[in-house]
Amino acid sequence: MRLSHDARRAVDLVRQVADRRRAAHAWRGLASERAVPDRVTLEAVVYFADPPVNLYQMRQWYEPLRRLAEQHPAAVITRTIESAVALARECPLPVIHAHSVADIETLVDANDLTAVFYVNQNTRNFQMLRFRRPAHVFLSHGESDKDYMASNQLKAYDYTFIAGDAARARLTGKLVGFDVETRTLEIGRPQLDVHHEPPLPLPDDDRRVVLYAPTWEGDRPSMTYSSLASHGTTMVRALLATGRDRVIYRPHPRTGIADPRFRRAHDQVVQLLRDASHADPEAGHLVDTESAFGWQLDAADACIADISAVAFDWLATGKALVLTEPASPDAHTDGDGIAATLPTVAQDRAADVPMLLTDADGEERRAERARLVHHYFGDTTPGASMARWVAAAEQVMAERAAL
Structure with missing residues (x-):
């Protein structure tokens, strides 16, 4: 085991040196x-x-x-x-x-x-x-x-x-x-005043567009907010099963860096969306790992997010939002934060997320979100x-x- 670890480490070091040399050449x-x-x-x-x-x-x-x-x-x-x-x-x-x-x-x-x-x-x-x-x-x-x-x-x-x-x-x-x-x-939040063009146009139909944007697994127990390994595949399967939802999956760029379980969960979600798109090309499901974040706020109708900056950027749109509850008991959750007000989904209720998103779009929920937006961001009028x-x-x- 130790020999295998050392061999992988050596390969990584060689790769890093090669990457650095290529970068130095490009920088010149x-x-x-x-x-x-x-x-x-x-x-x-x-x-x-x-x-x-x-x-x-x-x-x-x-x-x-x-x-x-x-x-x-x-x-x-x-x-x-x-x-x-x-x-x-x-x-x-x-x-x-x-x-x-x-x-x-x-x-x-x-x-x-x-x-x-x-x-x-x-x-x-x-x-x-x-x-x-x-x-x-x-x-x-x-x-x-x-x-x-x-x-x-x-x-x-x-x-x-x-x-x-x-x-x-x-x-x-x-x-x-x-x-x-x-x-x-x-x-x-000055980023709210920046308009982003989507990399690809989404089909113009009556499907609900749902953004699922989990955070990464964190590098210490108090930061284990990600739902990807605990909720991810179950929630995506449930959304695909409705036949009425289009999923934009936007993983955190650091996903899987600290814990390989999250990389495996990411691969499973990607495969689910690929299989669903193959079975129904009109569905327009999207795995988004390359584009800049921002256009999704305009393109999607609803969002599933962990306790992360994505949830707060989405909150400012005023549209339906469901927060995931951290599966890890070590993740610190602020009892006075948005998780105390917005609808949340625990791991054992992950399959219910389509219904929770629908409930989150009610008039009472919209009023709650408006109060939260002012509390977190103040004046959000354009500019x-x-x-x-x-x-x-x-x-x-x-x-x-x-x-």
């Missing part, structure tokens, strides 16, 4: 095209130290960052060459690859940075946090009731941008010694969140420039 061709012009002095940067598997955390910020960069020169700093290549190909901001801490020092010394933004809690963030001149701002990559959203790590940043009243109450109730009033700014994001970023940058 891209860097000159996407470099920050010499005459530009950067005012803000986004620091992203992760490999490409976590780029979903950056992608949702592309358009809000582009809006900010219209008035304030900004760029993305990445620490891995593979992410640098991917970002250079798709991100609207200039991309800088800082391989070493010395590279970061050179960059900071050459620019009058007033803000550094972070989308996750990578431990390498501390290599950037050591610089005193810019303000350090945690953005996160989505609002949710996950335990992660009240991490003590927030104390490392000068500011945390939060979505609304719910986040403020969460931090007030859970963090000890954290001044929520002075260390947070509310911005709503309001984007304007709040830009205003908050400019406020922080102006304050730091004055200091």
